[in-house]
Amino acid sequence: MAINVNILAKIIRYQIHDISRSFWLFIYTLFFLLASYGLITFSSDAPKVLISLMNITLIIIPLVSIIFGTIYLYNNKDYIILMLSQPIKRSTLYFGLYLGLVIPLILSFLIGIIIPIVFSKIDLGEHFDVLIFLFIAGIFQTVIFVSIAFWISSVYENRMLGLGLSIFSWLSFSVLYDGFLLIMIHYFQDYPLEKILIGFSLFNPIDLARILLILKLDIAALMGYTGAVFQKFFNTNLGIIISILSLIIWTVVPLILGKRRFAKKDF
Amino acid sequence: MIEIRDLSKKFGSIDALNNISLNIRKGTITYLVGPNASGKSTLIKSILGLVKPTSGLITIDKEVLNGNYLYRAKIGYMPQVANFPENLTVKEILNMIKSLRDGIITYDEELISQFKLEKEFDKRLKNLSGGTKQKVNAVIAFLFCSEILILDEPTAGLDPVSSSILKDKIIGENKKGKTVIFTSHILSELEELAEDVIFLLEGEIRFTGTINNLISSTNKHNLERAIASIMNGN
Numbered sequence: 001m002a003i004n005v006n007i008l009a010k011i012i013r014y015q016i017h018d019i020s021r022s023f024w025l026f027i028y029t030l031f032f033l034l035a036s037y038g039l040i041t042f043s044s045d046a047p048k049v050l051i052s053l054m055n056i057t058l059i060i061i062p063l064v065s066i067i068f069g070t071i072y073l074y075n076n077k078d079y080i081i082l083m084l085s086q087p088i089k090r091s092t093l094y095f096g097l098y099l100g101l102v103i104p105l106i107l108s109f110l111i112g113i114i115i116p117i118v119f120s121k122i123d124l125g126e127h128f129d130v131l132i133f134l135f136i137a138g139i140f141q142t143v144i145f146v147s148i149a150f151w152i153s154s155v156y157e158n159r160m161l162g163l164g165l166s167i168f169s170w171l172s173f174s175v176l177y178d179g180f181l182l183i184m185i186h187y188f189q190d191y192p193l194e195k196i197l198i199g200f201s202l203f204n205p206i207d208l209a210r211i212l213l214i215l216k217l218d219i220a221a222l223m224g225y226t227g228a229v230f231q232k233f234f235n236t237n238l239g240i241i242i243s244i245l246s247l248i249i250w251t252v253v254p255l256i257l258g259k260r261r262f263a264k265k266d267f
Numbered sequence: 268m269i270e271i272r273d274l275s276k277k278f279g280s281i282d283a284l285n286n287i288s289l290n291i292r293k294g295t296i297t298y299l300v301g302p303n304a305s306g307k308s309t310l311i312k313s314i315l316g317l318v319k320p321t322s323g324l325i326t327i328d329k330e331v332l333n334g335n336y337l338y339r340a341k342i343g344y345m346p347q348v349a350n351f352p353e354n355l356t357v358k359e360i361l362n363m364i365k366s367l368r369d370g371i372i373t374y375d376e377e378l379i380s381q382f383k384l385e386k387e388f389d390k391r392l393k394n395l396s397g398g399t400k401q402k403v404n405a406v407i408a409f410l411f412c413s414e415i416l417i418l419d420e421p422t423a424g425l426d427p428v429s430s431s432i433l434k435d436k437i438i439g440e441n442k443k444g445k446t447v448i449f450t451s452h453i454l455s456e457l458e459e460l461a462e463d464v465i466f467l468l469e470g471e472i473r474f475t476g477t478i479n480n481l482i483s484s485t486n487k488h489n490l491e492r493a494i495a496s497i498m499n500g501n
Contacts, residue, residue, distance in 0.1 A: 014360075019354070084317055086367050266319060
C-alpha cells in the first residue's frame with residue numbers, strides 16, 4: 001500500500017491553496033485572534049489565560065473540524081470523481097485531501113493564538129511549556145475530528161445524515177459524555193470508580209486533551225473528577241504519555257477506517 | 268481495446284448492470300444510449316474504476332482491472348457534472364491536473380483557445396457559470412491526448428457554438444485513431460458522430476451494433492423511431 005509521496009504533496013499543495021482562500025478559514029483564524037487577544041487583555045494571570053484558552057480550544061476546534069471536514073468531502077464529491085479518474089490511487093487522494101484540510105486548520109489555530117501572545121506583554125514564564133501543550137492539544141483535536149469527519153462522510157452517502165452524525169459525535173464527546181460520567185459517579189459513589197473512570201476517559205479525545213493540559217498545569221484537582229483521578233493514579237509523566245498515546249490511536253483508527261471505506265466505495 | 272465480460276453491479280437489491288458483455292474496438296466512436304437509470308453511468312464508472320463491479324471482468328488493452336489505477340493514464344474522462352475546488356483559479360486547476368501525470372511533454376490545449384478560455388484563466392471556479400465549468404471539464408478530458416476518451420453527456424449545458432466545437436473535436440480525435448465512448452440524450456448527435464451503438468435498458472444490453480443495423484432491424488425509417496421502438500419493447 002505504498003503512497004506516491006510526490007503526487008500526495010501536489011494534492012496537498014493545491015488543497016491548501018484552495019482552503020486558505022476560504023472565507024470560513026479566515027473567520028476561524030479571526031476567532032482565535034480575538035479570543036486570544038481578549039483573554040490576554042482582560043487578565044495578566046498566565047494560568048488563567050491558558051485555562052480559558054484551553055476551554056475555548058477544546059470546544060471550538062472539535063466542532064469546527066468535524067463540521068468543516070464532513071461538509072468538505074460532501075461538497076467536493078464531483079471533484080473527487082474527477083481526481084479518481086486520473087491515474088491516482090484512492091488512498092493517495094484520501095490522505096491528500098485529509099492533510100490538505102488539516103494543515104490550514106492547524107495553521108489558523110496556531111497563528112490566531114500566537115500573534116496576540118507575541119505582541120502582548122504577558123509573562124508566560126514557567127508556564128511556557130503549558131502553552132506548547134495547548135498547541136499539541138489543539139493539533140490533536142484538529143487531526144482527530146477531521147479524521148472522524150472523513151470517516152463519517154466516507155461511510156454515509158446522505159449528507160444530512162452524515163452532518164447530523166458529525167454534530168452528534170461532537171455533542172457526545174463535549175457535553176453528553178461528561179453528563180454521563182457525573183450520573184455514573186452519582187449513582188455509584190459507594191464503589192471504587194477510579195480505575196473505571198480512567199478507562200472511560202480514554203474513550204473521549206476531548207477529555208484526553210483536557211487531562212493532558214491540566215496534568216501539565218498541576219491543577220488537576222481543580223479541573224474535574226477524571227483529572228484528579230488521573231493524577232492520583234499515575235504520576236504526571238506517565239499520565240501524559242498515556243494520554244498522548246491514546247490521542248494518537250484516536251487519530252489513526254478513524255483515519256484508517258475511513259480510508260478503507262473510501263478505497264472500496266462506489267462513486 | 269475494451270472488453271467487458273459478464274459484468275454485473277448491484278446497489279443493494281437493485282441491479283444497475285446485469286450480465287453485460289461487450290467489446291469496444293480501437294478507433295471507434297461508441298454511443299451509449301438508454302433512458303435515465305438504465306446503467307449508462309454505472310457502466311462508464313466501472314470502466315474508470317469508480318464503481319466496483321459485483322461480478323465480471325473488464326479488460327483494457329489486455330490489462331484486467333482489479334483496483335489498479337495506472338491504466339487510467341490511457342483515459343480522458345469528462346464527467347457529467349463538473350465541479351472543482353471553488354477557490355482555485357482555472358489556471359491552477361489545469362496546472363494541478365497536469366502535475367498529476369509525469370512524463371507527458373505535449374498537452375492538447377486546442378480547446379482552450381477554441382473555447383476562448385484564456386480570458387477566464389484567473390477567475391476562481393466558484394465565479395464561473397455552469398457552461399464555462401463544463402468547458403474546463405472538456406479541456407481536462409482532452410488534455411493528455413489519451414487513447415480512450417470517455418465523455419458522459421459532453422454537450423449538456425453547452426451553447427450551440429461550443430457544442431459544435433466539441434463535436435468537431437471528438438470527430439477530429441477519432442480520426443487520429445482515438446477510441447471514444449460517449450453518452451447523450453440528444454439523438455441527432457448520434458447520427459452525426461457515432462458508428463456503434465450500445466443500447467442499455469434496465470441494466471441490460473438491448474442492442475449493440477452499427478446505427479444502420481439498428482435502424483434496419485427495427486424496420487423504422489429513422490434513428491429516433493428505432494430507439495423509441497426498442498424502448499417500447501419491440
